[in-house]
Amino acid sequence: MKADFIINGRRESLEFDSRATLLEVLRNSGHREVKSGCENGECGVCTVLLDGIPVNSCMVLAASVIGREVTTIRGLTEDDDTGLSPVQEAFAEAGGIQCGFCTPAKVLVTYSLLSRNPQPSDEDIMNALDGNICRCTGYVKILDSVKLAAEKLKASGKESRKERGK
Amino acid sequence: MNKSTDPEIHIERGELSWRxxxxxxxxxELLSEGYIPHGGGTTLVKTPLVKSKVKRGRGFFDLSRLKELKAFSLSGGTCTIGxxxxxxxxxxxxxxxxxxxxxxKALSRAASNALRNRITIGGSIATFPVWSDLAGPLIALNSRLKLLDxxxxxxxxxxxxxxKDRSIGRNKLILYAEVPASASVSYYYREVRTRFDYPLFTVSILPSGTGGMAKAAGGAEATGIAKAAGSVGATAATSGPVGSESTGDSAGSYIVVVTGTRGKYRKLQVASSASNLPKQPDETEKTGLQFxxxxxxxxxxxxxxxRVQIRRGLEMxxxxxxQGRSK
Incomplete structure (x- = not known):
């Protein structure tokens, strides 16, 4: 089948099997920044934002979200001269990254969380990231990264765009 | 190209149809043509229809454009959940x-953040997976469903x-579920190894009167609560596939629903004292609490x-x- 999606703010017309998942469609159309892991909704590495809300792209049939806005990690930086969003900077500075495979998903979930809740508690952060597994960092640094991201966004007055967060 | 209500979507012959x-x-009309409702799709995405490219039925129809299914209202002590x-x-x-x-309590802990953003109430009821965090509370609440055929x-x-009777839902669409709005005096437990695991079983406990909305509408009487002959602890019980009869009086007692048991779930009516619960494994048979x-x-x-969790919940x-009485 053939249909339009809005990916990172740009309309893309894509051809795909009507049984394909959003993960398959994104990766087959060049969005390799979306990682493929368990393909079973358990690891969270394939997370993208669908109309600003985190979803496991491996658990979403692409045909069910045609015309909707999909944000991948690239969507956070494309209009930013520095190349990194404040959330990404925070993850790098606080050591919330080791191998980096799960990082795009975690950054997107953090971005979505801070859009709705600029000052999350530890519990809010753990709830938001409860489906994103990291096998390197042990999560403490990730918690630190989210808190640092909140501070950075507050300091810069550059809160995540409301229209993407919900 | 298959028929589609959206002119921008092109579906080739031989593909799984989407409407x-x-x-x-x-x-x-879509139901009569054999199309399968698609809500969040988290169960359907793993079905043979999708994974093995098996052609069954006509395909899916997407529910996301139906505003009626996204409605939520609160009226007369009852929540209507699209x-x-x-x-x-x-x-x-x-x-x-x-x-x-x-x-x-139950749904905020279910699955993971990303999955909670996709799993729908209707899909979860229609499929009733063994790991459901929704089924136990809905049974305890004596929820009512509205269906469209x-x-x-x-x-x-x-x-x-x-x-109990899966033929009731066949070829029908669930429109909404009704539950009592007041259910804060409750206990919910999910048995998991890690936070984001699917539960091996769940325990939902509510005071017997909580499901009054459904009882008044005939819910409890229709589904029944069986008398457990010579019951040691639980005063009455009913389970997934087995029919049963009502005990009538439920004053001063609790409704306990355990999902993940043999037969999928077990509903018990327990007298107010937690000491009434079966203590020995051989007594458990009388309540049917077997896994x-x-x-x-x-x-x-x-x-x-x-059993430990039920006792803990009842004690709590x-x-x-x-404490409420002493105030």
Missing amino acids: YPQKLSEVP AGLTYAEVVTNISTFDINHILV SSGKESTCGIEEYF PDRQGMSGEYLEHVA LEKAAG
Whole structure:
């Protein structure tokens, strides 16, 4: 089948099997920044934002979200001269990254969380990231990264765009 | 190209068909043609129809454009929850008036953040997976369902009725579920190894009167609560596939629903004292609280943990009730 999606703010017309998942469609159309892991909704590495809300792209049939806005990690930086969003900077500075495979998903979930809740508690952060597994960092640094991201966004007055967060 | 209500979507011959109804009035025809409703799709995405490219039925019809299924309302002590609402949306809606409602407790912990944003109430009821965090609370609440069939006729049924007789839901679309708005005096437990695991079993406990909305509508009477002959602890019980009869009096007691048991779930009516629960494994048979063996965990072990959690929940609720009385 053939249909339009809005990916990172740009309309893309894509051809795909009507049984394909959003993960398959994104990766087959060049969005390799979306990682493929368990393909079973358990690891969270394939997370993208669908109309600003985190979803496991491996658990979403692409045909069910045609015309909707999909944000991948690239969507956070494309209009930013520095190349990194404040959330990404925070993850790098606080050591919330080791191998980096799960990082795009975690950054997107953090971005979505801070859009709705600029000052999350530890519990809010753990709830938001409860489906994103990291096998390197042990999560403490990730918690630190989210808190640092909140501070950075507050300091810069550059809160995540409301229209993407919900 | 297959027929589609959206001119921008092109579906080739031989592909799994997708239809995108804009109005509820389009649904009966799709049901009669054999299309399968698609809400969040988290169960359907793993079905043979999708994974093995097996051609069964006509395809899917997407529910996301049907506003009626996204409705949430609160009236006369009853919440009406649109079947297309996700777990996250239900938690957000109910939290505005009762942050301790049993559905908030259960659904805010279910699966993971990303999955809670996709799993819908209707899909979860229709499939009733063994790991469901929704089924236990809905049974304990004596929830009522509104269904739409392929002739356009609407009907209602109790949640247990729906779970026990799968033919009731065949070729029908769940429109909404009704639950009592007040259910904050409650206990919910999910047995998991890690936070984001699917539960091996769940325990939902509510004071007997909580499901009054459904009882008044015939829910409890319709589904029944069986007398356990010579019962040691639980005063009465009913389970998934087995029919049963009502005990009538439920004053001063609790409804305990355990999902994940043999036969999928077990509903018990327990007298107010937690000491009434069966203490020995051989007594458990009388309540039917038996579990299948799981990987790395025997049924006997799960049964023990479930009994501990039921006792803990009852003690907690008794304590809370005692504090309420002393004020």
